Structures are given as structure tokens and as C-alpha cells.
Amino acid sequence: MTLTRESAPSSRRRAVRDIVLYGLCGGVLIAVLKLTEYRFLVVEHSVEIYGALVAALFAGLGIWLGQTLTRKKPAVILKEVPTPAAGPFAADETRVSQLGITPRELEILGLIASGLSNREIADRLFVSENTVKTHSSRLFDKLGAKRRTQAVQIGKTARLIP
Amino acid sequence: MTLTRESAPSSRRRAVRDIVLYGLCGGVLIAVLKLTEYRFLVVEHSVEIYGALVAALFAGLGIWLGQTLTRKKPAVILKEVPTPAAGPFAADETRVSQLGITPRELEILGLIASGLSNREIADRLFVSENTVKTHSSRLFDKLGAKRRTQAVQIGKTARLIP
DNA sequence: TGCAAAATCACCCGAAAGTGTGACGACAAC
């Protein structure tokens, strides 16, 4: 399916406005610096220091601006997610026994489905990685899967996992 | 349900690299400015011009840096709301554009979720396996996933895929 | 008590997945 993503013009306009505002602020800041003759507080060859100072300051401000600019979007990110209003999931025991899947294997299938690596699963279950491998290997065999992603897919359609 | 995204080390590494590169660029720029004695090309009161130049430059760079740095930041905060399971699936375009996921990447996410290998995806889309890898790599980056199973899990909770 | 299933672990090896970098053409936007 192709999903044409149109550019959000409103945010862009807002961004431009912000940048302009930002520039103005910068101008004012420079003016202030000039008026206070701040640069005469340092010694002769102060241009470099002055430049570095301004650079650092504006770099920091720029980063901050960039962040606040992009942070505006995540403000809306707090959104409700429609989830199938289902109660606590219960694995289809019929199919589990049909396929001869052991409880441990089912457990590992769930952890695989939640995106964990073998290493992470091993740590979580306090077993060695090799153990997880053997379990998953046998699991794939029983499910007829070649990859963990496929195992997850099959497990979901077979209602072995939520 | 809160989906806490753990720090993707690769992105962080890249971010650090970006910062270092950025700093180096700044240093080089200042050095060049100094070496060419650019400030003597303009009239007496050149300090302001010089400062403004540096300021503007660093501001731009800072904004860019800030944006690129935080672009992948938006943590996917999901709020669960019971809803009668919808019929035909439609990807949440809002979140897709929020995460900056391209149509092609979304397509590949779907194929990954259906349990296909990179090779199989490549064959199905008539592209090279390397291309699929590139797409999935960028996809994982945007989703904050380290593995394809995790990408699928995140994609599902974010309603990017059925 | 003894047996079978389940769970545990190790080791090797090849295959798949993922990273990092760089490159190129197309195409839209400014």
C-alpha cells in the first residue's frame, strides 16, 4: 500500500516564523553586546574570543531552538490507541497440545513476539542463551517456521499469543 | 500503556559523531576565518559583522543539529482506549509522518511482520537484498528498534501495521 | 522406583540479519 505523505505546510510556516524571530533575537543580542561594549572588556586580540563566544552561544541556542521546534510535534503524540477491547488473553490450549508445544516453549514464543533477542530472553528467564536457542529451535520446528518473525506470525494467527 | 523506548546505541553513536564533526567544522571555520584575515576585508567596525556572521552560521548549524538529533527522539507514548476492533486496516498516517517513515519503509515493515526474510522481501519487491537492508535499517532507526521482531512489535502497538 | 518428557547446557558452523559508509538518479521544492 502506498501512503503519500504530504508535507505539513503549517508547521513549516511556523518554523520559518520561529527562525525569523530567532534571528531578530540574535540581532538584539548583538546590539546589546555592542552597546555594552562587552568586547572591550577583554584584551586586544579579542576577536577570536568574541567570535568563539558568540558561536558557542548561538550554537547552544540553535540546538535549543531545534529541539523546541521539533518538540512541538510530539506534543500531540499523546494519543489514544484503539485496541481490540479484549480481556486477559488465554492461549488456545487445544492447538497448543495439538502442536505439542511445551509451556516453556510457549513462554519463549511470547518473549520472542515482544521483540526480545535470545540473549535478553535468556537473561530474563535466568537460563543460558543456548537453552533459549534449543527451545526456540524446537518451537520453530513445531510451528513450521523458518524465522522468529514467521513464528510470531504463525503464533498470532493460531491464537497461541495475543 | 507506555512504550518506553530504550536508547538505540547506534543512533547515539551517530549523534556523538555528529556533534564531534560539528565541533570540528566550527573550529575549521573559525580557523579559516582567522587565517584569511577575513575580518580585515571589511571596514573598521568589522567585529559586529564578523560576530553576526559566525552567529548566523552557528545558529543555522545548531538548528540543523538540534533537529537531526531530536528527530528520532519522540517516544511513542500510547494511551490505551478500548475500541471495537475496526474492520479494514488503515495505517495511522499521523504517526507515520511523525516518525518520518516513508511509504517504502512502511511496506517493508509489513512484509517483515508477515515473517518474510530480507531475501524474500527483495524478491517480492524486485529490488536487491541490500536495498531491503537499507530500508529496514532506517526503519529500525526511526522506530527505535534493534531487531525486526521488535520493529514488528512497535509497529503493531503504534498501529502502523495490522 | 524407574521411565519418559521436559528442561537445561555446550559446541560448532553456516546463514541471516544488521551496521556504516558511500554513491547515484529521480524528482519536487524553494
Add this chain to the structure above:
DNA sequence: GTTGTCGTCACACTTTCGGGTGATTTTGCA
């Protein structure tokens, strides 16, 4: 006409997976 994004591809490299084999311990139950 430069700039930016997207899609494409390569290649070297590291990490993770998965298969195969064999072994030991735990546990449920006949």
C-alpha cells in the same frame, strides 16, 4: 539551479539466528 528527500545499490564488517549433535539434570507419573 541548488537543495533535500527518496529510492536504489554495493561492500565490508559484526552480531544474531538457527541447525545439528550430544549430553545432563529435573520432574511428573505410572
